[in-house]
Amino acid sequence: AQTVTQSQPEMSVQEAETVTLSCTYDTSESDYYLFWYKQPPSRQMILVIRQEAYKQQNATENRFSVNFQKAAKSFSLKISDSQLGDAAMYFCATYYNTDKLIFGTGTRLQVFP
Amino acid sequence: DTEVTQTPKHLVMGMTNKKSLKCEQHMGHRAMYWYKQKAKKPPELMFVYSYEKLSINESVPSRFSPECPNSSLLNLHLHALQPEDSALYLCASSQDAGNEQYFGPGTRLTVT
Numbered sequence: 001a002q003t004v005t006q007s008q009p010e011m012s013v014q015e016a017e018t019v020t021l022s023c024t025y026d027t028s029e030s031d032y033y034l035f036w037y038k039q040p041p042s043r044q045m046i047l048v049i050r051q052e053a054y055k056q057q058n059a060t061e062n063r064f065s066v067n068f069q070k071a072a073k074s075f076s077l078k079i080s081d082s083q084l085g086d087a088a089m090y091f092c093a094t095y096y097n098t099d100k101l102i103f104g105t106g107t108r109l110q111v112f113p
Numbered sequence: 114d115t116e117v118t119q120t121p122k123h124l125v126m127g128m129t130n131k132k133s134l135k136c137e138q139h140m141g142h143r144a145m146y147w148y149k150q151k152a153k154k155p156p157e158l159m160f161v162y163s164y165e166k167l168s169i170n171e172s173v174p175s176r177f178s179p180e181c182p183n184s185s186l187l188n189l190h191l192h193a194l195q196p197e198d199s200a201l202y203l204c205a206s207s208q209d210a211g212n213e214q215y216f217g218p219g220t221r222l223t224v225t
Binding site: 050 | 144146153154155156158161163168169201203205210211212213214215216217218219221
């Protein structure tokens, strides 16, 4: 079965600093997507970034970038120049059997001024 | 536009009530999803509709009944719920199964 593991239940970072959230996964698929979602206290789940496994280049979206290590099945999220609005729960996710999105347990990120 | 809307935002219902949650998207997405989320936990998949047909039912109790009237709408009919069903119910959609999902703001359900 597909699994997604986030080993950091909580992380904290100072405003303007950089933080990296870890994610490892296990899959038998040859081609798949990986996602990071953010869920602020308002509770709406927001897509942060997407990585296609067949692409070697790491995805980047403004201050958010990933370090995708396919062989190691690792998919970490780097947030640069952290802002107070980045405080949220972050979930790593990937698909199982094409249509079932599997989430990790989440990392709660706190941002301090 | 990547908006998924959900109504109502909050719902309080008794165990004998019948109510419905509604989800709508106008992005032309062909897959729609219902999730249940408890506090401090990841969302748990309940149902998947692909091209208006139910493709996944994650062994959800029959007191939850999904419906997809058309490609833009997804309903979740609730009947005889239990207090443990209190949770945030999230709807999502994607272009097709396997693509990135876009989530609505959720309905906070409390069963008394």
